[in-house]
Amino acid sequence: MAPSLVHLPNGQTLTVSSVFAGFAFKANDLNIHNSAFPPGWTIIIESQDDLDHEVAVDGQEGHDLPRKSHTRRYRNPTLHGDNLFISSISNPSNTDFKPATSPTRQIAMMLWATLWWYFHQPKPNIHITTKGLNDHIPEDGRPKGDWRINIKREGIFKGRHLLAKLERMGIITSEDSCVGESIDDRSGEGWMGMFASQRGFWLIDPRIFLFTLSPTMHSPFPGASPYPSRPGSPNRDSFALSKADAPGDTPQGLMTPQAQSPGGPFASGSHLPTYYPPPPTIFTFTNNIRHPIRQKPPAQGETFYTRYIHSVGQFLSFRVASLSHKSPAHRGPVSDSTPNFLPPGSGVTQGSLPSIANMTINPNDTDLLHTWMNDPRVDALFGMAGPRSVQEKMLRDALNTKHSFPVIGCWDGKPFGYFELYWVKEDRLGKYLSSHDYGNWDRGFHALVGEQEFRGPHRVKVWMSALVHFCWLADPRTERVMLEPRVDNTKFISYLQDVGFYKEREIAFPHKQAALMKIRREGWEAPVL
Numbered sequence: 001m002a003p004s005l006v007h008l009p010n011g012q013t014l015t016v017s018s019v020f021a022g023f024a025f026k027a028n029d030l031n032i033h034n035s036a037f038p039p040g041w042t043i044i045i046e047s048q049d050d051l052d053h054e055v056a057v058d059g060q061e062g063h064d065l066p067r068k069s070h071t072r073r074y075r076n077p078t079l080h081g082d083n084l085f086i087s088s089i090s091n092p093s094n095t096d097f098k099p100a101t102s103p104t105r106q107i108a109m110m111l112w113a114t115l116w117w118y119f120h121q122p123k124p125n126i127h128i129t130t131k132g133l134n135d136h137i138p139e140d141g142r143p144k145g146d147w148r149i150n151i152k153r154e155g156i157f158k159g160r161h162l163l164a165k166l167e168r169m170g171i172i173t174s175e176d177s178c179v180g181e182s183i184d185d186r187s188g189e190g191w192m193g194m195f196a197s198q199r200g201f202w203l204i205d206p207r208i209f210l211f212t213l214s215p216t217m218h219s220p221f222p223g224a225s226p227y228p229s230r231p232g233s234p235n236r237d238s239f240a241l242s243k244a245d246a247p248g249d250t251p252q253g254l255m256t257p258q259a260q261s262p263g264g265p266f267a268s269g270s271h272l273p274t275y276y277p278p279p280p281t282i283f284t285f286t287n288n289i290r291h292p293i294r295q296k297p298p299a300q301g302e303t304f305y306t307r308y309i310h311s312v313g314q315f316l317s318f319r320v321a322s323l324s325h326k327s328p329a330h331r332g333p334v335s336d337s338t339p340n341f342l343p344p345g346s347g348v349t350q351g352s353l354p355s356i357a358n359m360t361i362n363p364n365d366t367d368l369l370h371t372w373m374n375d376p377r378v379d380a381l382f383g384m385a386g387p388r389s390v391q392e393k394m395l396r397d398a399l400n401t402k403h404s405f406p407v408i409g410c411w412d413g414k415p416f417g418y419f420e421l422y423w424v425k426e427d428r429l430g431k432y433l434s435s436h437d438y439g440n441w442d443r444g445f446h447a448l449v450g451e452q453e454f455r456g457p458h459r460v461k462v463w464m465s466a467l468v469h470f471c472w473l474a475d476p477r478t479e480r481v482m483l484e485p486r487v488d489n490t491k492f493i494s495y496l497q498d499v500g501f502y503k504e505r506e507i508a509f510p511h512k513q514a515a516l517m518k519i520r521r522e523g524w525e526a527p528v529l
Helices: 103-118 162-169 198-202 365-373 376-382 388-399 428-432 457-474 490-498
Strands: 005-007 013-019 022-027 040-049 070-073 082-090 148-151 195-197 283-286 289-292 303-309 314-320 404-411 414-423 443-449 480-483 502-508 513-520
Touching: 005 103, 013 103, 022 103, 082 103, 103 148, 103 162, 195 198, 303 457, 314 457, 365 376, 365 388, 365 414, 376 443, 388 404, 414 457, 443 457, 457 480, 457 490, 490 502, 490 513
Parallel strands: 082 148, 443 480
Antiparallel strands: 005 013, 013 022, 022 040, 040 070, 040 082, 148 195, 283 289, 303 314, 314 404, 404 414, 414 443, 480 513, 502 513
16 A cells, blocks of 8 residues: 655645545645645545456457456555546635636646555556466466556546546546547546556656645735634734745745745746746757757756655755855755744744755765765766866866756755766767667766765666656657666666666777667656655
């Protein structure tokens, strides 16, 4: 069973508890009056056994015999047999808070959070057994299926056009792509076979589902009052500045329970989604290479990816490296973060309190690189040892490179490694590949782990798959991610293969013999959890 405490990628948590025929989700933000989520919602989830069709023993086409399905209470995930719908939503009173400007977006947000919980559960057996066709061969030789959960047109999902809107958002899909014959859009024809797949879910950018609730001007509840504290009497001063306009405070959006400066990937000051589609393709030339104009990376010190890793019990995040003489303060969530319960008008913000998230006890990025690059283990592979000026120049060059940018990886805000994300076409790697080996949007990265305490095969697989995950989310046109480790770095190559990379061939660079490692979007299922 998935953990009852669900950590969303921004640090916000939900408590999931079992109820009759389903599960109740409760938002754990004490400041519910400015919470993105409603106080809670309930889902109904059930499992059906033997959903696959039985093939006649004679194996002749056209003689498929449907099995009798058995519906039971959900206990563990099944490959194709789970059915889900949201049965009820607990919303605050409309007399105190404006109703959702977009109820569809709010429902999509709740469905996304529900699927986040569901796809963190133990993966079911993916091998498909068909009686009379493949049940006589070993299980490992049977075909594999795609893990999915069916979305039933019941409860909240019976809205007239709701499933159609959710399908347009990409959170659910159907194999029935025809228009259909019915002219009555209330019949639900064509919307009975909707589902969400594990593969599709992890390729959706969560920033699409941002949503906030705004207090009404006559509400007696201060925007930052802790729940369930008793509200005080309203006064003129309480409306002079809204929370979003308070000096020194960053507005909080759906995915930002804590103030962030600069904002992380989920920070929103406008109560609008922070996801923007990639720009249109416009070509230019660099060093006689025709390539798309690249969008600018995030700013120095900005966190662009964060996710709680249940198997480690910590948040993994990636931020752009910085030339600042101070260590960039970590603005993302950490595993021991606390909710914001500060009273309004106190003049104190959560971000200003001493915490692991904002302590600057770490060395700056240049000093980190100086230490890491002079480690004999790292120098043997990276070859950038030397005085601090060597690493500073390396970082300056990386920040001024048009086709790549430098990255610092962090566990709970503590730096552990250095990475460089690049576009293959303009990189030196592209010169050694033929045009059919890569596309305009394919990416690669270089990697090193500098901190001894964060080494180990499991953590390596986690951050490897997370970087690949970011590449898929950053641009849906990216079809491949590549690495070119030295051929004698067999341990690293083994880790790459464990997370889905394959060795295509070897490349003879002037400075090394490299293994060309690739992973394709089509063959990728999910990040390591």
